[in-house]
Amino acid sequence: MVKKEFSFNKAAEEIEKILSNIESGNLDVDKLSAEVKRASELIRQCQKKLRSTEDEINSIFKDLV
């Protein structure tokens, strides 16, 4: 089983891209809310990554030591 790992870096890059899209002024107003929603979801996931414990990593680390 390969669980796709959430990458903080990739998420942050995507958020930056969304911001630069919005800043460029070329963004369709209709797409704005979808982009903002996506950005806030990514930010939520990033913050979750910083704070919530993943048991999977813990158990791997226990085996290492």
Next chain:
Amino acid sequence: MNEKLTLTELQLIIKDSLYMALPDMYWVIAEISEIKENYSGHCYLELVEKHHDEVSIRARVKAVIWSNRFRFLKSFFENTTGESLRVGIKILVRAKIEYHEIYGLSLVITDIDPAFTLGELAIKRQQILKRLEDEGVLNMNKELDFPVVPQRIAIISSKNAAGYTDFMNHLTGNSFGYVFYTALIETPMQGSETEAGIIWAFDRIASHIDKFDAVAIIRGGGSQTDLSWFDNYNIAFYITQFPLPVITGIGHEKDLSVADIVAHQALKTPTAVADYFIECMNKAENHLIELSSEIMNRSEIILEENKQRIDNFKVKLIPVARIMLSEIKEQLSGSIIDLINIGKDYILKAGLVPANQKSRLSSASRSLLSMKDSQLKLNKQKLIAFPGAYLNRLSIKLSGLENSLNILDPENVLKRGYTITSLAGRIIRLCSELRNNDLIKTRFSDGAVSSRVVEKQKGEK
């Protein structure tokens, strides 16, 4: 054979001769090859001088520091150099030669010059650094990108050490609530096993390299740490070659060890290392917060701009829509009148022709009427749909239409010199719609006048 001497007598002769021949104190450079403190606080040493190969021994002598001197010299030396008196370091000592009938020759050390040892260590450190530099590896660990989120940390330390406990308490108790994953690889942090132990630890981490973001080397703790165990070429070389950034918290107030110098980042204490990791996480999170507030601000500005545009269009569209509606109404009523006339015509014609043609005519007129009727319905639908579609397009391409709207704006028509005439609020397009004495209103770009019809001149331009 002359006189026979007892062993004691011989030893005493040697003792006296040595005392006569070497009565002074001497400053002697030597390396400690053995050192131990006995139960009563006396310190017994073996001092050596090595050949250039640093292995074979050229000279060796026993030495002692009596407890009353040792207590003072030990703390003086350690406080000045940050090193303990231990095997492998070079010292400059002031000593007197003593000969004991049982224990033989030894140096009695009365003073130590810590500055000499500091200089020696600095030279050794310089040599290692120069070698690493010559090999082109000195800054390789520093050149690695430090991870944005250093959450999975491999720790090289010893478990029962105060330093490791401080580090862990600080890291896990961080006020932001960040989660860290740590794996401790235990190894001695001082003593002769330091080098082999740390290299073994690096090898273990390397075999799980993808599980970690960074490596921390944390001091073993205790009051005294010998920095010079980390002035080691092999440890330094491993750090430079390691694919993950290495942070050191070996802890030394005075100086940096070679390991510190080649590490990605050197910090004074284990808690400072923990703070460093926490700060990195905090920086990453603050960056996110900045991005999200920037996105919010920008979006609000865009929404506000669009709201204002729509409001502007509404204000401009209302008069345009009114004019369009009155045009449509007029066209419709014109068409109805036309149709009625055509119908009348046909019926009239039908009365003049024979009966068989009458029915043909009436059916032809019926079909014509129904055709006209359906056409009318179609037009009506189109006309009804038209403003709707028009508004739709406007809301999608808000900005592009601003200019064309300006042209349509009756205000602009008025500015070009045209006027709008109305009678009781109805726009008048034809002279024939007016009668003498009607009160009409003429709108100009800058206002309106009311006037009465005095005379009509039909057909004249």
